[in-house]
Amino acid sequence: MSRKSNDTEDHFDDSWLRLKYHRGFGNVFESEAVLGSLPLGRNNPRLVPFNLYTEQVSGTAFTTPRNENRRTWLYRTRPSVCGTSSPFRPCGGGGNNEDEVGSTSTSSSLPPIFGRADWLGDMRLDPNPMRWGATPLATTENGGTDNDKIKINFLQGINTLLGSGDPKCKSGIGIYVYACNADMSPSGGGGSGSSASASESESESESESDSASVTATDVHMYNSDGDFLVVPQRRTLNIQTELGKMTVMPGEICVIPRGVVFAVNISSNANVNCHRDVNMGEGTDREDDAFARGYVLEIFRGHFQLPELGPLGSNGLANARDFLHPVAYYESDESIATKSCNIVNKFGQSLFIRTSTHSPYNVVAWHGNYLPYKYDLRLFCAVNSVTYDHPDPSIYTVLTAKGGDEDGTALADFVIFPPRIMATDENTFRPPWFHRNVMTEFMGLIYGEYDAKKSKSVAGRGGFVPGGASLHPIMTPHGPDVESYVANINNPCDRPSKFNDGLAFMFESSAMCMVRFGV
Numbered sequence: 001m002s003r004k005s006n007d008t009e010d011h012f013d014d015s016w017l018r019l020k021y022h023r024g025f026g027n028v029f030e031s032e033a034v035l036g037s038l039p040l041g042r043n044n045p046r047l048v049p050f051n052l053y054t055e056q057v058s059g060t061a062f063t064t065p066r067n068e069n070r071r072t073w074l075y076r077t078r079p080s081v082c083g084t085s086s087p088f089r090p091c092g093g094g095g096n097n098e099d100e101v102g103s104t105s106t107s108s109s110l111p112p113i114f115g116r117a118d119w120l121g122d123m124r125l126d127p128n129p130m131r132w133g134a135t136p137l138a139t140t141e142n143g144g145t146d147n148d149k150i151k152i153n154f155l156q157g158i159n160t161l162l163g164s165g166d167p168k169c170k171s172g173i174g175i176y177v178y179a180c181n182a183d184m185s186p187s188g189g190g191g192s193g194s195s196a197s198a199s200e201s202e203s204e205s206e207s208e209s210d211s212a213s214v215t216a217t218d219v220h221m222y223n224s225d226g227d228f229l230v231v232p233q234r235r236t237l238n239i240q241t242e243l244g245k246m247t248v249m250p251g252e253i254c255v256i257p258r259g260v261v262f263a264v265n266i267s268s269n270a271n272v273n274c275h276r277d278v279n280m281g282e283g284t285d286r287e288d289d290a291f292a293r294g295y296v297l298e299i300f301r302g303h304f305q306l307p308e309l310g311p312l313g314s315n316g317l318a319n320a321r322d323f324l325h326p327v328a329y330y331e332s333d334e335s336i337a338t339k340s341c342n343i344v345n346k347f348g349q350s351l352f353i354r355t356s357t358h359s360p361y362n363v364v365a366w367h368g369n370y371l372p373y374k375y376d377l378r379l380f381c382a383v384n385s386v387t388y389d390h391p392d393p394s395i396y397t398v399l400t401a402k403g404g405d406e407d408g409t410a411l412a413d414f415v416i417f418p419p420r421i422m423a424t425d426e427n428t429f430r431p432p433w434f435h436r437n438v439m440t441e442f443m444g445l446i447y448g449e450y451d452a453k454k455s456k457s458v459a460g461r462g463g464f465v466p467g468g469a470s471l472h473p474i475m476t477p478h479g480p481d482v483e484s485y486v487a488n489i490n491n492p493c494d495r496p497s498k499f500n501d502g503l504a505f506m507f508e509s510s511a512m513c514m515v516r517f518g519v
Helices: 014-018 483-491
Strands: 021-022 031-032 051-059 071-076 128-130 158-166 170-179 219-223 227-234 237-241 242-250 250-256 262-266 294-297 324-326 341-347 350-356 361-368 372-378 399-403 411-416 419-424 440-448 467-473 495-501 502-509 513-515
Touching: 014 242, 158 440, 158 467, 170 502, 227 237, 227 440, 237 250, 237 513, 242 324, 242 372, 294 341, 294 502, 341 467
Parallel strands: 219 341
Antiparallel strands: 021 324, 031 361, 051 071, 071 361, 128 467, 158 170, 158 513, 170 294, 219 262, 227 250, 227 294, 237 242, 237 262, 250 372, 324 372, 341 350, 399 411, 411 502, 419 495, 440 467, 440 502
16 A cells, blocks of 8 residues: 655654544544545445455444444454454553553553542542642652653543443443643654545654554553543643544544544644643643643543534534544554554443554544544634523533433533623623532633633632632532622623633533542
8 A cells, every 4th residue: 555755844743733634523424544445335345445354333332313323434454353362451550560551660550440530439429519720740759849750641640530320331421630741652643654634744753663562652542431522721632543633732622432542642843732822721831841631521321412503593503514523544654553552441430451463543444423523612603692691501512412311401511611702781790690500510721711710819729720620519509709790790781891811611411420539
């Protein structure tokens, strides 16, 4: 299979900046990294072009109604089952097994449980409102300086905050934060490969590509429990998946479906680490403290979908055409494609690991509608009242996941509070009102301030700050703080105003969530 070769700059591989995407939401797409590699007219021919192997990934049951059925056909150089003679075994918590991720002295080992929290022993119900400061990067055990920071990748840097239900029963959600300063797979951070994007450029392979050893930097994972919705807050993420590559900046989100193998790297290009010159949180601009941070929502049931628009009509909120799906990419460099690596499986909140004799990124072509995707929150078309009153926050819903039998009640909603015009009359209290809710409300702040909570205190001590979070459990009273309330009562509100001070979001769920001890 041939591939194109383009000139590249010497100082870094910019292929991640030139990725192409498919546009749409819920569409059936097709993509091929090599012309003619996608079979036509049938899904599983006896003779596949280029001697590829056919494999289907099912995201729903076979008999799910057609409009909700999700599956993708993959055409790969090696089937996933190939090279998996190593069985899955539980991840350890600091052992010296050379086959185990994190066995090197420069890296933490993976915990046996995803998010480092045992839901039976480390989680409890608590009806009190809570607030967290910006998530820091872990330091050495003796609490050393920045120079003593240990190397932590995305999977190692995830910590559980909230949870409800049981992934074994496919019910409930998990809410996590992450802070990391290392790549899961450096060789996939923009190295050699073939793609249907404009990123078909040559670059030097990582020095460790010549080694067959498996280290903490050769980690890839998939989630058997549910779908991940990732909200970066600091630093751009380069995410490589079986279906292709995505670059996800602060101010964007991405969804990685159940079962799709992926690795998360941190972008080395400082120019794409945020959309604008705003306060992204403590330490953001320090070269010696350059770590990534963000939030993750996991749903154990179903998949995210666009909310119904109802009387709004056929347009508005998050428009389907603005969602971006990766195009086919595979590792064509044999030194990378045949290098052993670790595959981690999140299975019932536990982490299991096995060694693969080849890269999981060997899908040359695919077609289907079960895919990862990303979305730029700046493209959200907000609606609001132009007469009186502050409408319900559901008008800012980006994505929703269906709940139980109650119509209109979601398992989880992803809601944002974007820059917007507020044009109600002079007798409307414009910030969010005081409230008691039948839903759990978890809020995070990507940059700036939230219009009902000022963040003037020191990060981690009291303020609602970028990278921090707040929780309002079911039926727990909450509302604007005193400073925000007094300021808006005294504001005559006699003309439209533009809120452009920050970008906050909410994970809202019908589930009553447990909170982790000691956070």
